[in-house]
Amino acid sequence: MTTRVPRVIRLLRTDETVLAGVLADLVNGAYTFAQTEIFVRATPRTSAVMMSTLIADGGVLVAQHGEDVVGLVHVRDLEDRRGFFGMLAVAPSVRSVGVARDLLDEVEARGDARGLTAMELDLLMPDPPTAHQSRLREWYERRGYLPVASRSFSEIEPDLAAHLRHPTALIRYAKRLTPAPSPDRPLRASPAQ
Numbered sequence: 001m002t003t004r005v006p007r008v009i010r011l012l013r014t015d016e017t018v019l020a021g022v023l024a025d026l027v028n029g030a031y032t033f034a035q036t037e038i039f040v041r042a043t044p045r046t047s048a049v050m051m052s053t054l055i056a057d058g059g060v061l062v063a064q065h066g067e068d069v070v071g072l073v074h075v076r077d078l079e080d081r082r083g084f085f086g087m088l089a090v091a092p093s094v095r096s097v098g099v100a101r102d103l104l105d106e107v108e109a110r111g112d113a114r115g116l117t118a119m120e121l122d123l124l125m126p127d128p129p130t131a132h133q134s135r136l137r138e139w140y141e142r143r144g145y146l147p148v149a150s151r152s153f154s155e156i157e158p159d160l161a162a163h164l165r166h167p168t169a170l171i172r173y174a175k176r177l178t179p180a181p182s183p184d185r186p187l188r189a190s191p192a193q
């Protein structure tokens with residue numbers, strides 16, 4: 001696929017749970033390589049049941065080429081008008097042509113439009129870093145994400161951590177958004193009448 005191949009980014013309707021199995025396979029397939037660099041034994045990132053719940057909750061954005069879903073990302077709200085995205089995945093056959101960039105552009109634009117103040121993500125970072133995780137870190141930092149917290153993965157998921165190849169941190173990255181002006185929250189005061 002070239003960069004000229006058209007793709008549509010759209011939020012799945014909450015009744016499109018029929019796609020759950022296809023999307024779970026896409027995510028698990030996409031994460032396998034990165035996971036085997038980090039874990040001795042890769043475990044599935046998600047399941048059709050979990051994906052069905054996420055779709056029904058209204059938080060799954062997909063990149064579609066014709067009828068085919070070639071990428072997806074899950075978005076949810078955190079406290080204090082912050083958003084969080086995860087499970088960003090692109091099919092290996094369409095990598096490096098900007099599908100993830102389009103998905104993330106849409107995530108941030110939707111966050112802006114909804115008046116969110118920041119968008120956040122978690123990134124696994126082994127010590128020493130793998131090439132894939134380093135590339136992701138550089139990409140997110142190019143886009144304006146900054147590390148705001150770091151915890152040992154062993155504290156968060158002790159069972160999964162038993163399969164780590166190296167000590168690994170889960171780093172929270174955040175980017176400040178610029179919410180669009182709205183009648184409720186003008187960006188600057190109206191001139192005196």
Ligand SMILES: CC(C)(COP(=O)(O)OP(=O)(O)OC[C@H]1O[C@@H](n2cnc3c(N)ncnc32)[C@H](O)[C@@H]1OP(=O)(O)O)[C@@H](O)C(=O)NCCC(=O)NCCS
Pocket residue numbers: 030031034087088089090091094095096097098099100101102121122123135136139142
């Ligand atoms: C990470 C992933 C989603 C990227 O998808 P993609 O569609 O290939 O990415 P894009 O083509 O949109 O490129 C994203 C950025 O990486 C850069 N990039 C793409 N391929 C690259 C490569 N092979 N080497 C270095 N940089 C690369 C692009 O230049 C772009 O940066 P830019 O926007 O500053 O130009 C995809 O590789 C994937 O599904 N990986 C497995 C799951 C995963 O790791 N998810 C992220 C968890 S936080």
